[in-house]
Amino acid sequence: MKDKINVLVFVFALLSTGLGSGLAWAAEGEEANEPSVGGDTATLSTTETLTPAAPTSILIAPVVNHSVDVDAPNIVLSTLPIPMAGRGYYVFPVNTTKIVLEQEGFYEAEVVHQQDPTALAALFGADAILYVVINRWEAQYIVLSTRVTVDFSYRLVSKAGEELWQANQILSYEPNQQNSNGAAGLIASLIVSAVENTSPRYLSLTEKANSTVFRRSPTGPYYVRGKR
Amino acid sequence: MKLLVLVAFVFVMSGCSRNLYDWGGYNDHLYDYYSDPSTADAFLISLEKHLAKIESAQGTPAPGLYAEVGTLYLQKGDEYQATQFYQKEHDAWPESRYFMATLIKSLNKRKDTE
Numbered sequence: 001m002k003d004k005i006n007v008l009v010f011v012f013a014l015l016s017t018g019l020g021s022g023l024a025w026a027a028e029g030e031e032a033n034e035p036s037v038g039g040d041t042a043t044l045s046t047t048e049t050l051t052p053a054a055p056t057s058i059l060i061a062p063v064v065n066h067s068v069d070v071d072a073p074n075i076v077l078s079t080l081p082i083p084m085a086g087r088g089y090y091v092f093p094v095n096t097t098k099i100v101l102e103q104e105g106f107y108e109a110e111v112v113h114q115q116d117p118t119a120l121a122a123l124f125g126a127d128a129i130l131y132v133v134i135n136r137w138e139a140q141y142i143v144l145s146t147r148v149t150v151d152f153s154y155r156l157v158s159k160a161g162e163e164l165w166q167a168n169q170i171l172s173y174e175p176n177q178q179n180s181n182g183a184a185g186l187i188a189s190l191i192v193s194a195v196e197n198t199s200p201r202y203l204s205l206t207e208k209a210n211s212t213v214f215r216r217s218p219t220g221p222y223y224v225r226g227k228r
Numbered sequence: 229m230k231l232l233v234l235v236a237f238v239f240v241m242s243g244c245s246r247n248l249y250d251w252g253g254y255n256d257h258l259y260d261y262y263s264d265p266s267t268a269d270a271f272l273i274s275l276e277k278h279l280a281k282i283e284s285a286q287g288t289p290a291p292g293l294y295a296e297v298g299t300l301y302l303q304k305g306d307e308y309q310a311t312q313f314y315q316k317e318h319d320a321w322p323e324s325r326y327f328m329a330t331l332i333k334s335l336n337k338r339k340d341t342e
Contacts, residue, residue: 090323093292125326
Protein backbone atom coordinates (compact mmCIF):
# COMPACT_ATOMS: atom_id res chain seq x y z
CA MET A 1 0.00 0.00 0.00
CA LYS A 2 2.87 2.33 0.90
CA ASP A 3 4.57 1.55 -2.44
CA LYS A 4 1.39 2.38 -4.31
CA ILE A 5 1.24 5.77 -2.58
CA ASN A 6 4.86 6.45 -3.55
CA VAL A 7 4.10 5.70 -7.21
CA LEU A 8 0.99 7.89 -7.11
CA VAL A 9 2.93 10.82 -5.64
CA PHE A 10 5.63 10.48 -8.29
CA VAL A 11 3.10 10.30 -11.12
CA PHE A 12 1.21 13.29 -9.69
CA ALA A 13 4.43 15.34 -9.59
CA LEU A 14 5.13 14.51 -13.23
CA LEU A 15 1.55 15.26 -14.29
CA SER A 16 1.55 18.61 -12.50
CA THR A 17 3.84 19.96 -15.20
CA GLY A 18 1.04 19.22 -17.64
CA LEU A 19 -1.50 21.38 -15.78
CA GLY A 20 -2.16 24.62 -17.55
CA SER A 21 -0.18 23.62 -20.58
CA GLY A 22 -3.28 24.36 -22.61
CA LEU A 23 -4.90 22.60 -25.50
CA ALA A 24 -2.88 20.71 -28.04
CA TRP A 25 -4.02 20.73 -31.64
CA ALA A 26 -5.25 17.36 -32.75
CA ALA A 27 -4.10 17.81 -36.34
CA GLU A 28 -3.51 14.71 -38.34
CA GLY A 29 0.00 13.73 -39.22
CA GLU A 30 1.66 16.42 -37.17
CA GLU A 31 4.45 15.62 -34.76
CA ALA A 32 5.37 17.95 -31.95
CA ASN A 33 8.48 20.09 -32.43
CA GLU A 34 8.83 19.44 -36.14
CA PRO A 35 8.41 22.38 -38.47
CA SER A 36 5.68 21.79 -40.97
CA VAL A 37 6.63 23.00 -44.41
CA GLY A 38 3.12 22.94 -45.73
CA GLY A 39 0.21 20.60 -46.08
CA ASP A 40 0.54 17.35 -47.93
CA THR A 41 -2.13 16.76 -50.49
CA ALA A 42 -3.82 13.44 -49.93
CA THR A 43 -6.93 11.75 -51.03
CA LEU A 44 -9.34 11.14 -48.22
CA SER A 45 -11.13 7.91 -47.77
CA THR A 46 -14.80 8.13 -46.92
CA THR A 47 -14.10 7.21 -43.31
CA GLU A 48 -11.71 10.13 -42.68
CA THR A 49 -12.92 13.54 -41.61
CA LEU A 50 -11.04 16.69 -42.51
CA THR A 51 -9.85 18.53 -39.44
CA PRO A 52 -8.82 22.15 -40.02
CA ALA A 53 -5.07 22.43 -40.31
CA ALA A 54 -3.61 23.62 -37.04
CA PRO A 55 -1.91 27.02 -37.31
CA THR A 56 1.87 27.02 -37.25
CA SER A 57 2.49 30.73 -37.66
CA ILE A 58 0.97 33.75 -35.96
CA LEU A 59 0.87 37.37 -37.04
CA ILE A 60 0.73 39.74 -34.08
CA ALA A 61 -1.33 42.72 -35.22
CA PRO A 62 -0.53 46.21 -33.90
CA VAL A 63 -2.24 46.72 -30.54
CA VAL A 64 -5.45 48.73 -30.29
CA ASN A 65 -5.44 51.32 -27.52
CA HIS A 66 -8.52 52.51 -25.63
CA SER A 67 -6.44 54.31 -23.00
CA VAL A 68 -5.07 57.86 -23.09
CA ASP A 69 -1.42 56.75 -22.90
CA VAL A 70 0.03 56.87 -26.45
CA ASP A 71 3.04 54.78 -25.43
CA ALA A 72 0.94 51.87 -24.20
CA PRO A 73 0.37 50.01 -27.51
CA ASN A 74 4.07 49.77 -28.37
CA ILE A 75 4.96 48.72 -24.84
CA VAL A 76 2.38 45.94 -24.98
CA LEU A 77 3.50 44.95 -28.48
CA SER A 78 7.06 44.48 -27.25
CA THR A 79 5.88 41.95 -24.64
CA LEU A 80 3.91 39.69 -26.98
CA PRO A 81 6.38 37.85 -29.27
CA ILE A 82 8.22 35.87 -26.59
CA PRO A 83 5.22 34.30 -24.82
CA MET A 84 3.42 33.68 -28.11
CA ALA A 85 6.48 31.93 -29.59
CA GLY A 86 6.78 30.05 -26.31
CA ARG A 87 3.40 28.47 -27.01
CA GLY A 88 5.03 26.78 -29.99
CA TYR A 89 4.36 28.97 -33.02
CA TYR A 90 6.46 30.83 -35.53
CA VAL A 91 5.75 34.47 -34.70
CA PHE A 92 6.17 37.13 -37.37
CA PRO A 93 8.60 39.94 -36.40
CA VAL A 94 6.41 42.61 -34.79
CA ASN A 95 8.47 45.67 -35.69
CA THR A 96 8.79 44.55 -39.33
CA THR A 97 5.05 43.82 -39.42
CA LYS A 98 4.20 47.25 -38.06
CA ILE A 99 6.41 48.98 -40.61
CA VAL A 100 5.15 46.94 -43.56
CA LEU A 101 1.54 47.68 -42.55
CA GLU A 102 2.37 51.38 -42.34
CA GLN A 103 3.85 51.19 -45.83
CA GLU A 104 0.58 49.64 -46.98
CA GLY A 105 -1.22 52.65 -45.55
CA PHE A 106 -2.33 51.09 -42.25
CA TYR A 107 -1.17 53.57 -39.64
CA GLU A 108 -3.97 52.92 -37.15
CA ALA A 109 -4.19 49.65 -35.24
CA GLU A 110 -7.99 50.00 -35.22
CA VAL A 111 -8.05 49.90 -39.02
CA VAL A 112 -5.81 46.81 -39.04
CA HIS A 113 -8.15 45.04 -36.61
CA GLN A 114 -11.10 45.85 -38.88
CA GLN A 115 -9.51 44.29 -41.96
CA ASP A 116 -10.73 40.94 -43.21
CA PRO A 117 -8.48 38.43 -41.40
CA THR A 118 -8.13 36.30 -44.53
CA ALA A 119 -6.76 39.24 -46.53
CA LEU A 120 -4.52 40.36 -43.67
CA ALA A 121 -3.11 36.88 -43.11
CA ALA A 122 -2.54 36.47 -46.85
CA LEU A 123 -0.31 39.58 -46.92
CA PHE A 124 2.17 37.78 -44.69
CA GLY A 125 1.42 34.14 -45.32
CA ALA A 126 0.25 33.72 -41.74
CA ASP A 127 -1.97 30.92 -40.43
CA ALA A 128 -3.54 32.98 -37.67
CA ILE A 129 -3.62 36.50 -36.23
CA LEU A 130 -3.32 37.62 -32.61
CA TYR A 131 -5.37 40.73 -31.86
CA VAL A 132 -4.72 42.48 -28.56
CA VAL A 133 -6.75 45.42 -27.26
CA ILE A 134 -5.86 47.66 -24.33
CA ASN A 135 -9.12 48.35 -22.51
CA ARG A 136 -7.51 50.04 -19.51
CA TRP A 137 -4.01 51.33 -18.80
CA GLU A 138 -4.23 53.75 -15.95
CA ALA A 139 -2.77 54.95 -12.70
CA GLN A 140 -5.27 56.08 -10.09
CA TYR A 141 -4.02 58.39 -7.41
CA ILE A 142 -5.84 57.38 -4.26
CA VAL A 143 -4.87 59.80 -1.50
CA LEU A 144 -1.53 58.35 -0.42
CA SER A 145 -0.83 55.73 -3.05
CA THR A 146 -1.04 54.93 -6.73
CA ARG A 147 -3.02 52.02 -8.08
CA VAL A 148 -1.92 50.89 -11.53
CA THR A 149 -4.48 48.91 -13.54
CA VAL A 150 -4.22 47.16 -16.90
CA ASP A 151 -7.03 45.43 -18.77
CA PHE A 152 -6.35 43.54 -22.00
CA SER A 153 -8.44 41.52 -24.43
CA TYR A 154 -6.80 38.86 -26.59
CA ARG A 155 -8.17 37.07 -29.66
CA LEU A 156 -6.59 34.46 -31.86
CA VAL A 157 -8.29 34.26 -35.25
CA SER A 158 -7.47 31.82 -38.03
CA LYS A 159 -6.80 32.95 -41.59
CA ALA A 160 -10.25 31.54 -42.41
CA GLY A 161 -11.73 34.06 -39.99
CA GLU A 162 -12.55 31.56 -37.27
CA GLU A 163 -11.99 32.64 -33.68
CA LEU A 164 -9.66 30.04 -32.18
CA TRP A 165 -9.26 31.48 -28.69
CA GLN A 166 -10.05 34.57 -26.71
CA ALA A 167 -9.25 35.85 -23.24
CA ASN A 168 -9.51 38.90 -21.07
CA GLN A 169 -7.23 39.84 -18.19
CA ILE A 170 -7.43 42.65 -15.65
CA LEU A 171 -4.60 43.21 -13.18
CA SER A 172 -4.02 45.89 -10.60
CA TYR A 173 -1.11 46.80 -8.41
CA GLU A 174 -1.27 48.92 -5.30
CA PRO A 175 1.65 49.13 -2.91
CA ASN A 176 1.01 48.03 0.65
CA GLN A 177 0.10 50.85 2.95
CA GLN A 178 2.54 51.57 5.74
CA ASN A 179 0.83 52.41 9.01
CA SER A 180 2.94 55.45 9.82
CA ASN A 181 1.93 57.84 12.53
CA GLY A 182 2.09 61.59 12.40
CA ALA A 183 2.58 64.26 9.77
CA ALA A 184 6.07 63.11 8.81
CA GLY A 185 4.70 59.69 7.82
CA LEU A 186 1.91 61.26 5.77
CA ILE A 187 4.28 63.57 3.90
CA ALA A 188 6.68 60.74 3.19
CA SER A 189 3.85 58.67 1.71
CA LEU A 190 2.72 61.59 -0.45
CA ILE A 191 6.24 62.10 -1.79
CA VAL A 192 6.67 58.41 -2.53
CA SER A 193 3.43 58.21 -4.48
CA ALA A 194 4.13 61.45 -6.35
CA VAL A 195 7.58 60.45 -7.59
CA GLU A 196 6.95 56.77 -8.21
CA ASN A 197 7.74 55.96 -11.81
CA THR A 198 4.86 53.80 -12.91
CA SER A 199 6.50 52.59 -16.16
CA PRO A 200 8.17 49.50 -14.71
CA ARG A 201 4.91 48.71 -12.92
CA TYR A 202 2.93 48.82 -16.18
CA LEU A 203 5.48 46.58 -17.85
CA SER A 204 5.50 43.95 -15.14
CA LEU A 205 1.68 43.91 -14.96
CA THR A 206 1.55 43.47 -18.74
CA GLU A 207 4.01 40.58 -18.65
CA LYS A 208 2.08 38.97 -15.83
CA ALA A 209 -1.22 39.36 -17.71
CA ASN A 210 0.34 37.78 -20.79
CA SER A 211 1.80 34.81 -18.95
CA THR A 212 -1.47 34.19 -17.09
CA VAL A 213 -3.50 34.28 -20.27
CA PHE A 214 -1.15 32.38 -22.56
CA ARG A 215 -0.91 29.48 -20.14
CA ARG A 216 -4.46 28.63 -21.26
CA SER A 217 -4.00 29.32 -24.97
CA PRO A 218 -3.69 26.54 -27.55
CA THR A 219 -0.20 25.28 -28.28
CA GLY A 220 1.51 25.01 -31.63
CA PRO A 221 3.90 22.57 -33.29
CA TYR A 222 7.06 23.86 -31.63
CA TYR A 223 5.68 23.72 -28.09
CA VAL A 224 7.82 21.97 -25.52
CA ARG A 225 6.23 21.38 -22.15
CA GLY A 226 8.14 23.16 -19.43
CA LYS A 227 9.80 25.60 -21.82
CA ARG A 228 8.69 29.10 -22.69
CA MET B 229 8.61 8.70 0.42
CA LYS B 230 9.79 12.26 1.05
CA LEU B 231 12.93 11.52 -0.99
CA LEU B 232 10.80 10.37 -3.90
CA VAL B 233 8.76 13.59 -3.82
CA LEU B 234 11.93 15.66 -3.68
CA VAL B 235 13.48 13.85 -6.64
CA ALA B 236 10.27 14.29 -8.64
CA PHE B 237 10.17 17.99 -7.75
CA VAL B 238 13.78 18.57 -8.84
CA PHE B 239 13.12 16.64 -12.05
CA VAL B 240 10.09 18.81 -12.80
CA MET B 241 11.70 22.11 -11.86
CA SER B 242 14.87 21.57 -13.87
CA GLY B 243 12.75 21.43 -17.02
CA CYS B 244 10.83 24.61 -16.19
CA SER B 245 13.85 26.90 -16.04
CA ARG B 246 14.93 26.45 -19.66
CA ASN B 247 13.80 28.77 -22.41
CA LEU B 248 12.60 27.55 -25.77
CA TYR B 249 14.73 30.16 -27.54
CA ASP B 250 17.46 32.58 -26.50
CA TRP B 251 16.01 35.99 -27.31
CA GLY B 252 19.07 37.99 -26.21
CA GLY B 253 16.98 40.63 -24.46
CA TYR B 254 14.96 41.34 -27.60
CA ASN B 255 11.85 42.43 -25.69
CA ASP B 256 13.86 44.86 -23.52
CA HIS B 257 15.62 46.34 -26.54
CA LEU B 258 12.37 46.62 -28.46
CA TYR B 259 10.78 48.38 -25.48
CA ASP B 260 13.73 50.80 -25.31
CA TYR B 261 13.55 51.39 -29.06
CA TYR B 262 9.83 52.19 -28.94
CA SER B 263 10.37 54.47 -25.95
CA ASP B 264 13.27 56.23 -27.68
CA PRO B 265 13.71 55.68 -31.46
CA SER B 266 17.20 57.17 -31.31
CA THR B 267 18.33 53.87 -29.80
CA ALA B 268 17.83 52.18 -33.20
CA ASP B 269 21.57 51.67 -33.74
CA ALA B 270 22.08 50.13 -30.30
CA PHE B 271 19.10 47.86 -30.97
CA LEU B 272 20.56 46.75 -34.30
CA ILE B 273 24.02 46.12 -32.89
CA SER B 274 22.77 44.10 -29.93
CA LEU B 275 20.47 41.95 -32.07
CA GLU B 276 23.13 41.30 -34.69
CA LYS B 277 25.72 40.41 -32.06
CA HIS B 278 23.29 38.07 -30.36
CA LEU B 279 22.44 36.32 -33.62
CA ALA B 280 26.13 35.89 -34.51
CA LYS B 281 26.58 34.20 -31.13
CA ILE B 282 23.66 31.87 -31.85
CA GLU B 283 25.12 31.07 -35.28
CA SER B 284 28.54 30.17 -33.93
CA ALA B 285 26.90 27.91 -31.35
CA GLN B 286 24.79 26.45 -34.19
CA GLY B 287 21.64 27.15 -32.21
CA THR B 288 18.15 27.97 -33.42
CA PRO B 289 17.52 31.69 -33.83
CA ALA B 290 14.30 32.91 -32.22
CA PRO B 291 11.45 33.55 -34.68
CA GLY B 292 11.64 36.87 -36.47
CA LEU B 293 14.98 38.11 -35.13
CA TYR B 294 16.87 37.95 -38.43
CA ALA B 295 14.01 39.80 -40.13
CA GLU B 296 14.02 42.52 -37.46
CA VAL B 297 17.73 43.09 -38.11
CA GLY B 298 16.94 43.31 -41.81
CA THR B 299 14.28 45.94 -41.21
CA LEU B 300 16.57 48.01 -38.98
CA TYR B 301 19.18 47.96 -41.76
CA LEU B 302 16.52 48.92 -44.29
CA GLN B 303 15.58 51.93 -42.19
CA LYS B 304 19.23 52.99 -42.26
CA GLY B 305 19.17 52.74 -46.05
CA ASP B 306 21.28 49.58 -46.25
CA GLU B 307 19.20 47.50 -48.66
CA TYR B 308 21.99 44.98 -49.23
CA GLN B 309 22.20 44.00 -45.57
CA ALA B 310 18.40 44.06 -45.32
CA THR B 311 18.20 41.49 -48.12
CA GLN B 312 20.90 39.36 -46.50
CA PHE B 313 19.03 39.20 -43.21
CA TYR B 314 15.63 38.64 -44.78
CA GLN B 315 17.24 35.72 -46.61
CA LYS B 316 18.59 34.35 -43.32
CA GLU B 317 15.10 34.50 -41.80
CA HIS B 318 13.73 32.83 -44.93
CA ASP B 319 16.24 30.00 -44.61
CA ALA B 320 15.84 29.52 -40.87
CA TRP B 321 12.03 29.50 -40.68
CA PRO B 322 9.81 27.87 -43.33
CA GLU B 323 6.79 29.81 -42.07
CA SER B 324 8.53 33.08 -42.96
CA ARG B 325 9.28 32.16 -46.55
CA TYR B 326 6.31 33.75 -48.25
CA PHE B 327 6.75 37.05 -46.40
CA MET B 328 10.55 37.14 -46.73
CA ALA B 329 10.40 36.27 -50.43
CA THR B 330 7.95 39.14 -50.95
CA LEU B 331 10.24 41.60 -49.15
CA ILE B 332 13.36 40.40 -50.98
CA LYS B 333 11.63 40.54 -54.33
CA SER B 334 10.46 44.11 -53.79
CA LEU B 335 13.95 45.16 -52.68
CA ASN B 336 15.52 43.55 -55.74
CA LYS B 337 12.98 45.24 -57.95
CA ARG B 338 13.87 48.59 -56.38
CA LYS B 339 17.54 47.87 -57.03
CA ASP B 340 16.91 47.05 -60.69
CA THR B 341 15.02 50.28 -61.32
CA GLU B 342 17.75 52.44 -59.80
